[in-house]
Amino acid sequence: MFSPVTTTVRVAGEPRAQGCAVVVTDDGPGLDVAALAEANDL
Numbered sequence: 001m002f003s004p005v006t007t008t009v010r011v012a013g014e015p016r017a018q019g020c021a022v023v024v025t026d027d028g029p030g031l032d033v034a035a036l037a038e039a040n041d042l
Contacts, residue, residue: 003028 003009009026
């Protein structure tokens with residue numbers, strides 16, 4: 001799963017009580033319902 005090279009991808013870190021969270025956001029086309037469910041099972 002990759003965003004097209006013309007897509008802006010932002011990566012940020014947020015402190016959490018148990019460590020940190022990595023947040024990745026982009027303006028890509030997104031995932032269909034099945035691919036999103038599979039990605040969330042990882």
